[in-house]
Structures are given as C-alpha cells and as structure tokens.
Amino acid sequence: MHVSTVFAEFHRINNVNLRNQFYKELDRHTPKLITLFRDKATKTGKIAEELTKLMRIYDLQEQRDVNMRRALVLCALPVYLREDASKFLRTYNSADGPDLTDTPLALLTVVTDDTTDASLFSPETICIVVEDEILVSGPTNLADSFLLLFGYIYALDLQYPKNLELTFTFIQKVVVCLEDNKPLKRASTDAEE
Template identity: 55%
Template sequence: MAQTIYSFKPYPSNTDLCKASEALITAHPCLKELGSKTGWYGWKVSLAFKMGNYRQKLAKSGCAEVSINAGKRSKNNPDSDHPHANIKRARRSEVNFLPNFPTGENQASLDLMRLEIIEETDKSEKNLQFIEKLMQTTFALRRQDIIKSQLPVKDLLRSWPALQLESQVLSEFHRITNVNLRSTFYAELDRHTPRLLNLYRQKAVRTGKLAEALRATLAAYDLQEEHDVISRRTLSLCALPVYLREDGSAFFQTFNEEEEPDYHDVPLALGITGADPFSCKKFTVVIEGNAVFNEVPTIPDSFMLLFGLTYVFNLEYPKSLLNTFTMIQKMFVCLDDGKPLKPCLMTLKEDLLLQ
C-alpha cells in the first residue's frame, strides 16, 4: 500500500490517506474494523506511519525526492530544522518534482552537458532539437539547482540560458506536470471567455469601486476596432484580478515608450510598454528584477509564459494576485491539487460552469 501511494504522492495529505483506507476496506471487506464508525480509521493511522517508514527507507537509499527532507531535528541533531518546517515537496500538482539522475549519469557528466547547452544557446542559429535533447537529459540536475540549492533566478538563467527560450519553458513545464501548457491554457481560456465577459458586464453595471474599475477595462476593450480572439483573451485575463477584488497595480508595470523600464526589486510582474494592454504590442516577463522575456507580442502569451515560469523556478504566486493565479492553475491549466477553493473562487467556478 505504501509503495502504491508513493507512486501517486510521496507526501499524501490526510484526505488522501482517508481515501486510500476506504478503498482498502472496499476491495477487502474482511479488513473492515468492527465497532468503528468508518471501518477504516485505524488503517488510516497505520498507513500514515507506513508512509513515514517507507520514505525513510527511500531516503537512506538515496532517493532525491525524499532524501532532501532528511536530516531534520532529532536526538542526534538537536540544532537542525524542525521536522515539519520547510518541507520541499510538490504542492501544485507537480508530477516530477525532484527526480533522480538518469541511469549511468552523474553530476559531472550532466554538468558537461549543461556547458554544451550554454555553448549551443549562444549561437545565432541554434539547434533546437539538440538543446531539447540535452535539456531533457539534464532535467534532474536542473531541478536540484532550483529545489535543493534554491539559487536566485539570475544565477539559474546564467547556468541554464535555454530557459529563456519559449519552447524550453513549455517543455520544462511539461516535464514537471505532464501538461501541454499552450494548448491547455488557450483551450480552457477560450472555453470560459464568453461566460467571463458576461460576468464582467453584469458586475460593471453596479455601483462601487469594483464596478468602476471593470467599466474602465471594458471601455478600453470596446474602443478597439476589432474584437478578435486576442483582445477577448486579453480582457478575460486583465479583468480577472479586478473581478476577484485583487490589486494588480504592482503586477502590471506600465511604462511610456520613451521611458526606461525599471524592474529593480520587482519579484513577479508583466511590463507593459504603452497606454493599455489592448494597444500595446510589446510585453516583458519580469522575475526577481530580471527581464526573462522581452517583446512578447500579446498579454495572453505573457501570462502563459509567466505562469509556466512559476513552475519552472518553483516560485510562489504573488500574494496580491493569489486568487487570480490559483484560478488560472485550476480552471485554465486544469492542475487541481486537491485543496479546497476559497468561497470567492468557488462561486466564480460555479458561475463559469453554469450552462
């Protein structure tokens, strides 16, 4: 049971263990506990201990995903971190969070491949297939730099410059989640956009600051000569934080064309060069003060790349837009981590799924 549960989740939640215990007595009724309300509570407690013991054995054998959390405070290590503090584990439906090195490879051999990637990326005519092959092989080493060493994004981009290629951001996201980011994001966004636009207009006719802010965004959209798919996607994404009552002023960094953008000390942002996101033709994806992508043609592409990079670099969602990014994760990218939605997000989800 522990081995099977681990194949799905190394660190199962209480709900996961409850479901596994219930499935156990359903498949084997003879194991049902007599005199128990559920018939499986004792099995849940037992499985929690079994999972701990199984992870301990894997950590001793060198399994990277669990050994990274070994060596916490104990009798022999009284000065170490608390056993439950800063546990490095998948939190947003990551499938390959911290894999082991490929068979027959070690850190030295993978580091040589990393140098080959740097050399190939510096060329004016890049061999994208060769870069893809090397990036796939060195995935485990890269995740150790990101998860284990927790290097700043600036250093990671210097060590792994291929992560500034759009194709590699999409490939890396697929390696981590097994989800095709571009196709899933745009398919779900286009599916929900008509309903989102109706909700925005319904809210905009009311009174209050929220309605006023929505009216301003809708007015900029209505001024466009052509309401094509890109402008509808832009409206859906730009009005979403407003609809969820979140402050996106620090996230959307707007500059004049003559003004030199200053992204110093900006943790996560989209740089907009121009008056508004509908007329702007140049967007910048900013992470930890670094312009990772310059001159992205549309704001939907910018959102998609920025969301992908939060997984690639294992970044937290911006606190001011936590609900917006959670909604994108669960509704537009279909990565459900099993955590319950906040009431405002649950209401929006029900409204979107309402036929």
C-alpha cells in the first residue's frame, strides 16, 4: 500500500488529515510532555532511570531540532506510561540485517558500525515492519516513521501492540484527536457501506 493511499484511507474514514493533525498536536504538547518527563527523571526508580538516560542522550545532541524533540517524546512516552517498547523501537546494524521473526509491528532504526544511543535522534534510516515484513524503508526520523505506522495500523485494520496500548491510545486520543471512549473505527470498503 502506497504512503499516500494510507493517508487517503485515514482521511476518507475520519475526515482527518493525519499528517497535519499529528504534527500540530504533537508539537503543541511536546513542551509540556518534555517538562513532565524531566520531572519524573528527577525521581528514583527504573522509570526515572530510563527517562534520565533518554534526556541525557537528547541533551548531548549538538543540534536539537523539531524532529529530535518529537523523537524524544515518542521514545519517552511509553517509558513514562510504564510500557515496554523494546520490541517495537528496535535498532540493528545495517551490516547484519534484522531478525524479523515474531515481529507484528516495529520501527527498526538502521545504524552503521558506529552504533550509539543517539541513533534514535539521527538514524541512517528507519524501517516500518508489519507482520514480519518490512513495508517501508526510508523515513529518516522517528516521528515520520511513527506517523506512517499509525496510518498503516489503521488502514490495514491492525491491533495496537499489546505492550504499547496506552501509548497508541494516547496518540489516538490526544495527538490525533479521534473520538474519546471509542476505539478506532474499522476500515470499511465501499462494498460494505
């Protein structure tokens, strides 16, 4: 399914421009979320340690732009919500190739031999994986990749990853502003209507 088809299907069913809505609301909430994450990082415990590590990596970047702020929020959100994103946000070396066995949904950050923790903020490329197959390879920032995967989940009528339901529900309700207390509507074809 072509990228423009994914966004068109989302718009057809919800009358929402996914790309515009996602970035508008994500950018609007980013300063408050980063403050919330920084506050939590000052506490003690495993969640605080993980948030501290993300904040340290972000703070060490020489140039921080909007894409890096978005990546920080999308990486820190599941941590803050106490969800495990390790099977969803994965990194692999371009020389080795990924093992996609039992990978229902994932964003694979491709790195070269110079593997660093900062790869989420400036990756070589990111691959979108659905049901053990790479659907798209190429978006070079986490926010674009996440947005496109969200559209694919919707267009292909997939379930949110079980270990990230709170994160995706937050994106659905707060960032994409879809109706509260209602799950995503199932994608329907014209023959069903």
